[in-house]
Amino acid sequence: MGIRPTGVLLLLWLFVGCCESETGHFWHVTDMHWDPTYNETNAALSCNPGTPAHGPFGKFGIFSCDPPWLLLESAFDFMKHHGIKVDFVMWTGDDTPHIWDDKVLNMEWVHEIIAAQTELIKETFPNVTVFSAMGNHDWSPKNELPPRSDHFYNQVYNLWEAWIPDDGEETFKHGAFYSAPINDDLEMVVLNTNLYYDSNSQTKNMYDPANQLQWFDDVMTGIEQDGRKAMVMAHVPPGMFEKHANKSWFYPDYNEAFLRFAKKHAGAIGSIHMAHHHTDSFRLLYGDNDQPLLPIFLAPALSPWETTLPGVMGGKGNNPSLRLVEYERETGSIVNINQYWSNLTLANLQGTAKWVLEYAATDYYGIENMDGNSLEALVQSMKLDRDLFDKYYSANGVQFDPNEEWDADTQNVHICAIQNLHYADFALCMQEANRAGSHDPSALVFLSAVLLSAFSLSYIT
Numbered sequence: 135m136g137i138r139p140t141g142v143l144l145l146l147w148l149f150v151g152c153c154e155s156e157t158g159h160f161w162h163v164t165d166m167h168w169d170p171t172y173n174e175t176n177a178a179l180s181c182n183p184g185t186p187a188h189g190p191f192g193k194f195g196i197f198s199c200d201p202p203w204l205l206l207e208s209a210f211d212f213m214k215h216h217g218i219k220v221d222f223v224m225w226t227g228d229d230t231p232h233i234w235d236d237k238v239l240n241m242e243w244v245h246e247i248i249a250a251q252t253e254l255i256k257e258t259f260p261n262v263t264v265f266s267a268m269g270n271h272d273w274s275p276k277n278e279l280p281p282r283s284d285h286f287y288n289q290v291y292n293l294w295e296a297w298i299p300d301d302g303e304e305t306f307k308h309g310a311f312y313s314a315p316i317n318d319d320l321e322m323v324v325l326n327t328n329l330y331y332d333s334n335s336q337t338k339n340m341y342d343p344a345n346q347l348q349w350f351d352d353v354m355t356g357i358e359q360d361g362r363k364a365m366v367m368a369h370v371p372p373g374m375f376e377k378h379a380n381k382s383w384f385y386p387d388y389n390e391a392f393l394r395f396a397k398k399h400a401g402a403i404g405s406i407h408m409a410h411h412h413t414d415s416f417r418l419l420y421g422d423n424d425q426p427l428l429p430i431f432l433a434p435a436l437s438p439w440e441t442t443l444p445g446v447m448g449g450k451g452n453n454p455s456l457r458l459v460e461y462e463r464e465t466g467s468i469v470n471i472n473q474y475w476s477n478l479t480l481a482n483l484q485g486t487a488k489w490v491l492e493y494a495a496t497d498y499y500g501i502e503n504m505d506g507n508s509l510e511a512l513v514q515s516m517k518l519d520r521d522l523f524d525k526y527y528s529a530n531g532v533q534f535d536p537n538e539e540w541d542a543d544t545q546n547v548h549i550c551a552i553q554n555l556h557y558a559d560f561a562l563c564m565q566e567a568n569r570a571g572s573h574d575p576s577a578l579v580f581l582s583a584v585l586l587s588a589f590s591l592s593y594i595t
């Protein structure tokens with residue numbers, strides 16, 4: 135018996151040629167917030183009042199403070215030895231610690247911190263393309279990224295020059311945005327959404343800060359004309375924070391403008407990737423007839439720091455995390471997300487940080503892939519299936535407290551935030567959810583009003 139050569143060739147083609155090239159992987163790292171002053175015995179400058187809040191200081195950090203270099207090192211060491219060959223690395227910013235005094239965390243220090251992490255990434259991934267977006271903490275004073283050329287944009291450009299194509303130099307120096315090819319079919323569009331952040335006083339009441347939206351429109355139009363697709367990445371997301379009854383980040387006009395352009399070009403965008411919340415969630419952008427157009431993935435932080443934002447519902451911190459994303463090389467659509475984490479408490483106890491798979495999204499949520507339709511089906515199920523929502527909720531804080539109880543209000547905020555990126559739609563969604571809630575007195579008022587009007591109508595007719 136012999137296998138004919140053509141059969142062997144066909145098999146080879148199947149294994150090597152055909153399927154290997156269809157999907158690729160990338161690492162998404164974000165919100166590292168390295169605190170160079172972290173010290174096991176002294177409160178580091180980033181620590182919240184009342185620290186230590188959960189147990190003693192540990193070698194790898196503590197919830198309520200930003201992490202030491204050792205945690206960053208362990209994460210990059212894990213990625214280096216993971217074994218997968220990634221096509222690129224996505225880095226969505228917020229490199230510096232939460233130090234409130236901008237005189238202490240000045241531009242020199244911000245630069246040093248960004249430079250150290252750039253070096254760590256370059257050492258870990260010597261021949262891999264990195265796409266990098268700035269976060270609101272990558273500036274001093276924090277949040278104040280200007281809508282114009284600035285010396286500091288030049289300095290960051292110098293650090294990242296090897297990652298930015300020549301024709302991205304001008305826009306980067308003008309406002310920290312650029313686009314670069316991932317492959318022949320797919321472009322990465324890196325945006326600076328800190329320009330839309332309502333804590334940025336530099337961009338208040340402008341029409342189009344740094345002309346970024348006009349540029350985005352033009353770049354996307356070019357991509358469409360070439361029959362190509364794009365993936366989009368940035369730090370601050372549009373829409374609402376899913377752990378708060380009413381907290382958004384963008385100035386309202388910029389939220390509308392951003393969503394208008396994202397919608398206009400949704401047909402050519404495979405996926406959008408953002409961060410800033412430190413939590414693990416996603417958003418769905420809908421078309422005019424309510425069909426899901428496009429998912430926005432929100433990646434959780436490497437820093438375990440607990441938010442101090444007033445009004446946050448539920449646990450405030452997260453375990454350190456990293457994600458490995460599988461995507462379609464031709465379209466930028468997401469096939470699966472492998473979410474990795476390190477149990478910070480355990481790492482400190484054992485003196486070594488183990489990085490393990492938290493979940494593979496398709497298995498974890500029982501969906502086929504991570505496109506808009508699959509995620510729409512997931513969110514519809516999460517409304518009714520308590521166990522499924524509980525899984526999402528535990529992952530939302532990277533297993534910060536898997537036994538945490540959540541109530542209907544909390545669930546409503548998450549679901550309304552996922553499905554409603556326009557502020558007015560979110561408010562309406564919350565209103566309807568409250569009305570439907572059996573414990574809400576307004577439900578009774580509403581019911582009486584309906585009954586009363588029905589009663590009076592019967593007299594009129």
Ligand SMILES: *[C@@H]1O[C@H](CO)[C@@H](O)[C@H](O)[C@H]1NC(C)=O
Nearest residue numbers: 171172173174175176177178
């Ligand atoms: C922590 O900081 C204090 C004061 O800055 C210093 O005396 C001490 O040696 C540091 N401890 C460690 C473990 O680095």
Ligand SMILES: *[C@@H]1O[C@H](CO)[C@@H](O)[C@H](O)[C@H]1NC(C)=O
Nearest residue numbers: 219256257258259260261262
């Ligand atoms: C990186 O690329 C250079 C030049 O192409 C090559 O000499 C070097 O061995 C590569 N390094 C790694 C770690 O792959």
Ligand SMILES: *[C@@H]1O[C@H](CO)[C@@H](O)[C@H](O)[C@H]1NC(C)=O
Nearest residue numbers: 379380381382557561562564
């Ligand atoms: C939500 O917050 C915005 C701005 O902070 C405010 O204008 C609006 O009234 C709030 N909406 C609700 C329903 O509380």
Ligand SMILES: *[C@@H]1O[C@H](CO)[C@@H](O)[C@H](O)[C@H]1NC(C)=O
Nearest residue numbers: 477478479480483533534536
């Ligand atoms: C993390 O590790 C601690 C210490 O071993 C353990 O008590 C806790 O249950 C772990 N958390 C999770 C979600 O596994």
